[in-house]
Amino acid sequence: MIKAKNLTKKFGEFIAVDNISFNVEKAEIFGFLGPNGAGKSTTIKMLTTLLHPTSGEIEINGINPAQHQDKVRESFGIVFQDPSLDEELTAYENMNFHAVLYKVPFDIRKPRIEELLNFVELWDKRNEFVKNYSGGMKRRLEIARGFLHHPKIIFLDEPTLGLDPQTRNYMWNYINDLNKKEQTTVFFTTHYMEEADRVADRIAIIDHGKIVASGTPEQLKAQTGKDNLEDAFLELTGSKIREEEASGLDRMRMHSKMWRRRR
Amino acid sequence: MSTIYILWLRQIKRYLRSRSRIIGSLGQPVLFLVALGFGFGPIFQKAGKGNYIEFLAPGIIAMSILFTAIFSGVEMIWDRQFGFLKETLVAPVSRLNIMIGRVFGGATASVFQGIIVLVISMIAGFRVHSIGLILLSLVFMILISLLFTALGTAIASMLEDFQGFQLIMSFLVMPLFFLSGALFPLQGLPEAMKIVAAVDPLSYGVDGLRFALTGASHFGIGIDFAVLIIITFLLLIVGSFLFSRIEV
Numbered sequence: 001m002i003k004a005k006n007l008t009k010k011f012g013e014f015i016a017v018d019n020i021s022f023n024v025e026k027a028e029i030f031g032f033l034g035p036n037g038a039g040k041s042t043t044i045k046m047l048t049t050l051l052h053p054t055s056g057e058i059e060i061n062g063i064n065p066a067q068h069q070d071k072v073r074e075s076f077g078i079v080f081q082d083p084s085l086d087e088e089l090t091a092y093e094n095m096n097f098h099a100v101l102y103k104v105p106f107d108i109r110k111p112r113i114e115e116l117l118n119f120v121e122l123w124d125k126r127n128e129f130v131k132n133y134s135g136g137m138k139r140r141l142e143i144a145r146g147f148l149h150h151p152k153i154i155f156l157d158e159p160t161l162g163l164d165p166q167t168r169n170y171m172w173n174y175i176n177d178l179n180k181k182e183q184t185t186v187f188f189t190t191h192y193m194e195e196a197d198r199v200a201d202r203i204a205i206i207d208h209g210k211i212v213a214s215g216t217p218e219q220l221k222a223q224t225g226k227d228n229l230e231d232a233f234l235e236l237t238g239s240k241i242r243e244e245e246a247s248g249l250d251r252m253r254m255h256s257k258m259w260r261r262r263r
Numbered sequence: 264m265s266t267i268y269i270l271w272l273r274q275i276k277r278y279l280r281s282r283s284r285i286i287g288s289l290g291q292p293v294l295f296l297v298a299l300g301f302g303f304g305p306i307f308q309k310a311g312k313g314n315y316i317e318f319l320a321p322g323i324i325a326m327s328i329l330f331t332a333i334f335s336g337v338e339m340i341w342d343r344q345f346g347f348l349k350e351t352l353v354a355p356v357s358r359l360n361i362m363i364g365r366v367f368g369g370a371t372a373s374v375f376q377g378i379i380v381l382v383i384s385m386i387a388g389f390r391v392h393s394i395g396l397i398l399l400s401l402v403f404m405i406l407i408s409l410l411f412t413a414l415g416t417a418i419a420s421m422l423e424d425f426q427g428f429q430l431i432m433s434f435l436v437m438p439l440f441f442l443s444g445a446l447f448p449l450q451g452l453p454e455a456m457k458i459v460a461a462v463d464p465l466s467y468g469v470d471g472l473r474f475a476l477t478g479a480s481h482f483g484i485g486i487d488f489a490v491l492i493i494i495t496f497l498l499l500i501v502g503s504f505l506f507s508r509i510e511v
Contacts, residue, residue, distance in 0.1 A: 049353065100266070
């Protein structure tokens with residue numbers, strides 16, 4: 001369902017993703033783990049057509065995004081790591097905006113939005129502006145929105161960040177269910193190793209832009225001789241603390257400096 | 264089509280909900296109208312040019328449209344910073360339609376703003392030349408709005424944050440306004456100033472608007488119309504090219 005071959009992304013001199021290859025099968029739940037700044041988000045952005053790879057090939061749902069961007073975009077849903085809601089609109093308007101862009105037929109738009117907002121328990125607050133939402137509520141809204149158009153593949157970039165254990169559990173149950181019922185392929189990143197261990201069919205661990213290990217959680221544990229995934233992860237990536245990944249805003253500042261220099 | 268509509272609707276909702284912005288952006292035109300209009304009025308009269316408010320009002324309407332339109336376009340930088348741009352860019356719709364929806368939305372808001380200023384200037388004593396030509400003035404308001412929203416969007420496609428915004432205001436928006444003949448007649452200007460005014464697209468917008476509202480024109484209404492259409496079209500093409508290259 002997702003194929004990456006010799007995928008590389010360079011930002012100037014910096015190699016964010018270094019010649020990685022992997023395959024995700026249909027209906028698989030695939031965990032993409034790595035320390036901060038390892039290249040997880042950059043990889044997701046390339047898979048979801050937001051960034052052009054420097055080199056290498058991608059295939060999503062059998063389609064090459066370099067040639068058929070819109071076909072590829074139709075087939076996946078994404079929950080971004082950082083917020084991507086319009087705060088000046090209400091929750092319902094955000095959902096409706098998404099439904100129109102993804103051509104969800106008019107007559108099922110409303111029931112579908114109601115179903116999903118009910119699922120994340122925001123239906124009662126649907127007419128409130130998103131700017132008045134708490135961090136956790138915004139997160140839940142983003143998750144609901146990602147599922148709105150019944151995507152064949154769902155990308156989840158640290159979806160459970162800032163959610164309480166109840167919501168997290170609830171959400172994973174829903175995803176598991178969807179995965180079983182609709183054969184949705186799930187590609188996710190997380191920093192919670194115990195979560196990855198529990199839900200992922202297969203895991204790839206990326207560090208410094210390279211995939212250092214991949215396999216089922218059991219295989220990874222066996223390979224490193226540890227009895228839990230967290231220890232296996234630390235064994236594979238070392239225990240040195242990493243530089244925090246540049247936030248969107250920092251990267252923007254960097255870009256704007258580059259832009260200014262270019263003129 | 265539905266993409267264009269939903270993006271247009273979003274711009275309109277955002278505009279109508281930002282009451283402080285609407286009111287705030289009326290302050291400047293009112294100040295210009297009152298301070299310049301009544302301040303220079305007597306001198307203008309003595310120079311034999313007639314009623315200054317009459318001359319000034321179309322220029323001030325064009326100014327408020329210019330500011331609102333450029334700002335609506337540049338507003339896209341907010342979307343980038345708040346992350347919403349990503350949501351539109353991963354959607355399976357053509358980027359041209361996204362761009363067009365945004366521009367139409369921003370332009371509609373700017374036309375509103377222009378109409379409000381027209382009403383205010385009428386309160387300040389401005390009288391339209393002919394009721395029938397009000398429709399024509401609306402056409403010019405729409406053209407000016409489209410042109411400068413497209414320009415703002417094109418610029419925003421190249422900027423990553425608001426640091427460059429001041430630069431745009433000082434070296435693009437202000438010169439566009441002050442050199443356009445919005446405040447003074449273009450007749451009898453030094454040659455250099457005439458050339459500058461002739462390359463400023465707002466000059467044609469002001470001129471067309473002035474013709475529609477007061478019956479006087481410098482370039483001629485046909486030229487005004489043609490120049491605005493062509494430049495708007497070019498900016499839409501350039502803008503959608505720049506927009507299609509955005510990576511987030």
